[in-house]
Amino acid sequence: MYIYNVTIHIEKQLEDQWLEWIKGHIPQVLATQKFQKATLSRVLGHEEGGATYAIQYQAKSMNDLNAYYAEHAPALRKEGEALFGSAMIGFRTELQVLEEF
Numbered sequence: 001m002y003i004y005n006v007t008i009h010i011e012k013q014l015e016d017q018w019l020e021w022i023k024g025h026i027p028q029v030l031a032t033q034k035f036q037k038a039t040l041s042r043v044l045g046h047e048e049g050g051a052t053y054a055i056q057y058q059a060k061s062m063n064d065l066n067a068y069y070a071e072h073a074p075a076l077r078k079e080g081e082a083l084f085g086s087a088m089i090g091f092r093t094e095l096q097v098l099e100e101f
Contacts, residue, residue: 002065003095004035004057007043011050011087018084026055029076034068035059065094 010018026038035057043052059065080088 001097002059002062003097004059004065004068005093005095006055006057006090007052007093008055008088008090009050009052010084014084014087015051018088021080021083022053022055025076025080029057029068029072032068032072032076034064034072 008018008022022040026040029035030038037058039056041054041056043054059068
């Protein structure tokens, strides 16, 4: 299994609007059928000037993840960038799950 992790810092004055938006955005990402499920988490201890969240999407294979990047990611990212601009700063990481205990 692979995890596509998106970490976002959003300015405090836009946090509620962003949360409402992301809760609609995550189902759009899942509708691509490249991921099995997603988790939305708040990152604790990083509240200076805003709030930080992590969204983790679980993919069965690297092929699914690469297909998401090629076929869906650019269009899906544009909406958030247009709505929140520089008030939303993010980075993305990929994780390979080796074992679950």
